[in-house]
Amino acid sequence: MNLEEIKSEIEANVPGCSLEIIPNGSPSGQHSLLVDPDHAFAVAGFLRDAANLRLDYCSNVTGVDWPAKEVSTKVKTKKVVDGVEQEVDEVLKTQSGGYLEAVYHLFSVEQRQGPVVLRMRTEDRADRVHLPSLTPVWRSADYQEREIFDLFGIIFDGHPDLRRLLMWEGFEDHPMRRDYVDPDDYEYEPTAHDEVLKRAKEHLSAEGGL
Amino acid sequence: MDEQLKSELGRQGVVATSLQELYNWGRKCSVWPLNFGLACCAIEMIAATMARYDLARFGAEVFRPSPRQADLMIVAGTVTKKMAPQVVRLYNQMAEPKYVISMGACAISGGPFKQGYNVLKGIDRYIPVDVYIPGCPPRPEALIDAFLLLQKMIDEQRLTGPNRPRHLNADLPSEFIVPEFGAHDLVPPQNPEVWKVPLVNISIAGKNESGRD
Numbered sequence: 001m002n003l004e005e006i007k008s009e010i011e012a013n014v015p016g017c018s019l020e021i022i023p024n025g026s027p028s029g030q031h032s033l034l035v036d037p038d039h040a041f042a043v044a045g046f047l048r049d050a051a052n053l054r055l056d057y058c059s060n061v062t063g064v065d066w067p068a069k070e071v072s073t074k075v076k077t078k079k080v081v082d083g084v085e086q087e088v089d090e091v092l093k094t095q096s097g098g099y100l101e102a103v104y105h106l107f108s109v110e111q112r113q114g115p116v117v118l119r120m121r122t123e124d125r126a127d128r129v130h131l132p133s134l135t136p137v138w139r140s141a142d143y144q145e146r147e148i149f150d151l152f153g154i155i156f157d158g159h160p161d162l163r164r165l166l167m168w169e170g171f172e173d174h175p176m177r178r179d180y181v182d183p184d185d186y187e188y189e190p191t192a193h194d195e196v197l198k199r200a201k202e203h204l205s206a207e208g209g210l
Numbered sequence: 211m212d213e214q215l216k217s218e219l220g221r222q223g224v225v226a227t228s229l230q231e232l233y234n235w236g237r238k239c240s241v242w243p244l245n246f247g248l249a250c251c252a253i254e255m256i257a258a259t260m261a262r263y264d265l266a267r268f269g270a271e272v273f274r275p276s277p278r279q280a281d282l283m284i285v286a287g288t289v290t291k292k293m294a295p296q297v298v299r300l301y302n303q304m305a306e307p308k309y310v311i312s313m314g315a316c317a318i319s320g321g322p323f324k325q326g327y328n329v330l331k332g333i334d335r336y337i338p339v340d341v342y343i344p345g346c347p348p349r350p351e352a353l354i355d356a357f358l359l360l361q362k363m364i365d366e367q368r369l370t371g372p373n374r375p376r377h378l379n380a381d382l383p384s385e386f387i388v389p390e391f392g393a394h395d396l397v398p399p400q401n402p403e404v405w406k407v408p409l410v411n412i413s414i415a416g417k418n419e420s421g422r423d
Contacts, residue, residue: 166290168291170391172393172394175327175328182327185331
C-alpha cells in the first residue's frame with residue numbers, strides 16, 4: 001500500500017485530520033506523512049489497529065531542528081528610474097519560521113510492510129514546542145521521545161515519564177539544536193586547524209593572550 | 211648497597227635488602243584494582259583478568275567491589291559528564307596509596323566523542339593519572355604492559371625526600387574536587403590543581419612553519 005492510499009484511508013477514518021505528503025527526492029523515495037499534532041494520537045491509533053495496515057512496530061523516533069532561515073524571493077515591480085518607468089527585479093527577504101520536528105518510522109510485522117514515516121511539527125522553536133506523545137500507542141517510543149525531549153527540547157504531552165535521558169536534571173540547553181553553543185573546554189592541540197583553530201584563537205584572545 | 215655485591219651475596223645464599231625495597235616489593239605485588247568499568251574497554255579489562263591473559267600473575271587478581279579495599283582505579287571506558295562526579299567520588303573514597311590507569315582513547319581525552327556535548331574530555335581533568343594506555347579499545351596485552359609500568363613506577367619510588375609518594379607526604383592532597391552539575395557544563399569544568407590547558411603556541415599554527423614546505 002503506498003502512501004497516497006494510506007493517506008486517503010486515514011482521512012476516511014479519522015475525521016478532521018489534515019495530512020500532507022512530504023516528498024523525498026532521493027533515490028530511496030521514502031516519502032513521509034506530515035500529521036497535524038491535534039489529530040496525531042488518533043491517526044497513530046488508527047495506523048496501529050487498522051486491519052489492513054497493522055503498523056504495530058515503531059522502530060525509530062528521531063528529532064529534526066529546522067531553524068528560521070532567510071528566504072529571498074524575486075518580485076517584479078515598476079519603478080521610476082531617471083524619469084522613465086522601468087520594470088525592476090526586487091528581492092524580498094523574509095524570515096521563515098523555524099520549527100522542530102519529530103519523525104516516527106513505522107513497520108508492520110504482520111503485513112510485512114514499512115517503513116511508513118510520520119512527521120509532526122511544533123509551532124516554533126521557543127515556547128510552543130508541545131507535541132502529543134505517541135508512547136501510549138507504541139511503547140518503544142518511550143526512551144526515544146525522552147531523548148528528543150533532552151536533545152531537541154520538544155515537550156511530549158501525555159508521555160508517562162518525561163525526564164532528560166543523556167544530560168542531567170538542571171541542564172538548560174538542548175545540544176542537538178543547530179544553535180547550541182558547547183562549553184569552551186577545547187584542548188588546543190599543536191596541530192589545531194579549521195574550526196578548532198578559530199575557537200582556540202577566540203579562547204586565547206578572550207583570556208588576553210595571543 | 212652496591213648492586214653487584216648484592217647479587218654476589220645472593221649467589222652465596224645471603225639475602226641483603228633494604229626496608230624500602232621490601233616495602234615497595236610488597237606494594238607493587240598486591241595492587242588490587244577497583245571493580246568497575248564504564249564502556250567497551252571494560253570488556254578488554256575483564257578479558258585481561260581471565261584465564262587467557264591472567265592478570266593474577268602480577269598480583270592483581272582480586273578486583274575489589276569496594277573503593278575502601280582497592281589500590282588501583284582502572285578508568286576503562288568513556289567517562290560521560292553525567293558519570294564524572296561518581297568516578298571522582300569513588301577515587302576520593304579509595305585509601306592511599308592509590309593509582310589510576312587511564313585506559314583507552316575516551317578516558318585519556320574523550321576519544322571519538324571529544325567534540326561531543328556529553329563526554330568528559332579526559333579523566334585527568336579531575337584526578338591525577340599515573341599511566342595512560344592508548345587504543346580503542348587497548349588489547350589486554352596493553353593493559354598488562356601498563357600494569358607492569360605501574361609496578362616499575364612503584365618499585366622505583368623513594369620513601370623519603372621531596373619526591374616521596376603522595377601517601378607519605380601529608381602536604382599533598384588525597385581528595386579532589388567532585389564536580390557538580392551546572393546549567394551548561396560541569397562545575398568546575400576541570401580541576402586546575404590537577405590539569406592545566408596545554409600551552410600551545412597557536413600564533414604559528416595554521417601558517418607555514420619553518421622547515422616545512
